Each structure stands twice: as structure tokens, then as C-alpha cells.
Amino acid sequence: MLKYLTCLRPLNLLIVYLTQVFIYYLFFTPFRGTIKYDWNLYPPTIIFFALVTVSIAASGYLINDYFDHESDELNSKRNKLPRFHNLYYYFFIVLIGFCMALGIALHIGKPLLTLIYLVAVTLLFLYSAIWKKRVLIGNLVVALFSAFVVVILLYAELDHLQNMPNESAATKIIPLTAFSIFAFLISMMREIIKDIEDHEGDKAAGYLTLPIVYGTLRAQRVAAFFGLSLVASLFIWIKYFMISLPLWLPILVMAFLIFPIGYILLKLFSKSELNAALLSKLSKAIMIFGLIFLIITQWKPFLIN
Numbered sequence: 001m002l003k004y005l006t007c008l009r010p011l012n013l014l015i016v017y018l019t020q021v022f023i024y025y026l027f028f029t030p031f032r033g034t035i036k037y038d039w040n041l042y043p044p045t046i047i048f049f050a051l052v053t054v055s056i057a058a059s060g061y062l063i064n065d066y067f068d069h070e071s072d073e074l075n076s077k078r079n080k081l082p083r084f085h086n087l088y089y090y091f092f093i094v095l096i097g098f099c100m101a102l103g104i105a106l107h108i109g110k111p112l113l114t115l116i117y118l119v120a121v122t123l124l125f126l127y128s129a130i131w132k133k134r135v136l137i138g139n140l141v142v143a144l145f146s147a148f149v150v151v152i153l154l155y156a157e158l159d160h161l162q163n164m165p166n167e168s169a170a171t172k173i174i175p176l177t178a179f180s181i182f183a184f185l186i187s188m189m190r191e192i193i194k195d196i197e198d199h200e201g202d203k204a205a206g207y208l209t210l211p212i213v214y215g216t217l218r219a220q221r222v223a224a225f226f227g228l229s230l231v232a233s234l235f236i237w238i239k240y241f242m243i244s245l246p247l248w249l250p251i252l253v254m255a256f257l258i259f260p261i262g263y264i265l266l267k268l269f270s271k272s273e274l275n276a277a278l279l280s281k282l283s284k285a286i287m288i289f290g291l292i293f294l295i296i297t298q299w300k301p302f303l304i305n
Contacts, residue, residue: 009061013054016149019291020050023179024153026298027172039157040108048100049156052117053149055097060124060145062090067128094121110156120148133207135214136222139195143187146287147180178237179294183287185230189264190283192223197276216274224268227261234258245297256289 024046028039041049066086101117123141132138154161154176161169192210195202196219199211211219234257238250264279 012061013057015288016057017050017054019149020053020153021046022295023150023176023291024050026295027176028153028157039160040110041104041153041156045104045107049104052097052101052104053152055093055100056117056120056124057145059090059093059097059121060128062086062093063125064128064132066090068132097121108156113156116152116155120145133202133209135208135210136192139188139191139210142191143184146187147184150176150180150183174241175294175298178233178241179290181233182230182290185226185233186283186287186290189223189226189230190280190287192219192226193264193268193276193280193283195219196223196274197280217271220268220274224265227265227268231258231261231265234261242297249293249296253293257286257293260286260289 024041028042030039030042063086098114098117098121102114105111105113124145127138127141131141154173161172195209196211196216199209199216199219202209203212209219210222234253238253242250242253260282264282267274267279
């Protein structure tokens with residue numbers, strides 16, 4: 001039975017959890033100079049808040065495997081739960097996540113957070129049942145969820161951010177929004193690459209994804225568009241927001257983010273056969289590197305000249 005735990009993508013769930021927790025503790029410390037801020041989720045609530053996000057992601061994986069069973073078999077993907085077991089675990093995780101979301105929402109006085117949980121779960125259900133089989137809509141939902149992991153932290157603390165001086169609030173809003181854009185763009189590129197990787201099985205299963213409807217070459221061009229947008233965004237970030245940081249940091253961004261994206265772009269514009277599985281894994285590594293650099297740019301010990 002343990003081998004079926006891979007259907008929950010435990011590494012992905014761990015990354016989601018650590019991303020929210022680390023970013024929160026990095027940006028929402030109780031003290032800012034001599035001023036103390038009583039954040040809604042600090043210190044213990046963020047632990048459970050991140051578990052709610054993990055429950056959304058886990059439920060998405062389970063319901064996706066349920067609806068994607070035929071395509072996964074055709075694409076020779078292994079270690080899947082027996083199909084109807086996905087539904088049992090799906091409803092169990094959704095219920096546990098809802099209870100946690102409700103408790104947190106009532107605790108911090110933001111009942112709308114519970115509605116956001118229900119909307120997120122519903123969108124991922126619709127993604128798996130309908131939108132994943134359509135051109136770009138499913139890719140957009142997954143990319144928005146990747147951005148949501150960080151943006152939701154800003155919403156949870158919005159009342160306190162509004163009461164902060166504009167300059168102090170900007171030190172949190174700007175980098176977190178920038179990382180959300182980064183997560184959205186890299187996810188869009190990766191999701192299209194994954195559709196290219198799976199297009200044979202998806203076609204046999206009756207899907208109408210971008211590479212199936214318009215061909216893999218055009219799908220590569222669309223993925224490349226998001227990659228180019230990502231590179232442009234990183235150069236803007238370096239020019240306007242990293243100018244005062246030590247020189248080694250922009251150099252590392254070039255080496256670990258821009259150059260690997262450039263490699264992916266070269267492959268996407270190439271007319272030779274695409275190793276989509278490799279590019280998909282590289283895209284995931286780029287997202288992790290992006291998170292690491294976000295942490296570095298905010299953690300003062302790293303910035304000592």
C-alpha cells in the first residue's frame with residue numbers, strides 16, 4: 001500500500017507546505033524595527049493554514065487521478081490507487097481540509113477564507129473533470145493555484161498590511177506579488193510541456209489539449225511565450241529591485257534561473273524531437289531555485305558584503 005502514496009506526490013506537497021511556512025515566517029515577523037505587529041497567522045496558526053493548502057493540493061491530485069485514469073494507463077504511469085479508492089480519500093481529505101479552514105477562518109475573523117477553500121477545491125475538481133481536457137483552461141487553473149499559494153498569505157494579513165506605513169507594506173507586497181507572477185509563468189510553461197509529454201495518451205483518451213488541437217510545434221511556441229515572459233520579468237526584477245544588492249546575487253539568478261530557462265527556450269524553438277519529461281523536471285527545479293532566491297533576498301545574513 002505504501003507504494004500508492006506516490007499518487008499524493010508527497011514531495012510536491014512538502015514543497016507546497018514548506019513554501020508557505022518559510023515565506024510566512026520570513027515576511028511576517030512580529031517585529032519591524034521598534035514596531036510590533038500582531039499578525040493573524042503568527043506564530044502557530046500558519047502551521048495549520050499551510051496544512052489547509054496542502055489538503056487542497058492533495059485533493060486535486062486524487063480527483064485528477066480519478067478522472068485521468070484511462071489517460072495515465074495509456075501514458076504508462078504507475079503506482080496509481082485503484083480508481084474508486086481515489087474518491088474515498090478525496091472526500092475524506094476535502095472534509096478534513098474544510099474543517100481546518102473553517103476553524104482558522106473563525107479564529108482570525110475572516111470567514112471568507114472558508115469560501116476561498118471551497119472555490120479552490122471546486123476549481124481543481126472542474127479542472128480534473130472538464131478543463132484539463134480543453135485548450136489552456138486547465139493549464140491556467142494549475143498556474144493560478146501555484147500563484148495562490150503565496151498570494152493567499154497577503155489576503156490573510158490584508159487588514160494589518162493596510163494599517164502599516166506604505167513603505168513597510170511595500171516590502172512585503174511587492175516581492176510576494178513578484179514571486180506569484182514567477183510561479184504563474186513557470187507553471188504555465190511547465191503545464192504545456194507536460195501536455196506535450198502526455199499528448200499520445202491524452203489523444204487516445206479523447207482530450208483536446210493544446211498540442212492535440214494545434215499540434216506539438218505550436219504548443220512549444222506557446223510554452224516558449226510564457227518562458228520569454230518569465231525571462232523578461234526576471235530582468236526587470238534584477239534592474240529595479242536587485243540594484244542595491246551584492247553583485248553575486250544577480251549573477252546567481254542568471255546562472256540558476258535565466259540560463260536554465262534559456263536552455264528550455266532553445267529546446268522549445270528547436271524542430272528536433274522534444275525531451276518533454278526532462279524539460280518538465282527542469283521547470284520544477286527552476287521554481288524551487290526561484291523560491292530559494294526569494295528567501296535569500298529577504299534574509300539579511302546572506303546580503304552581507
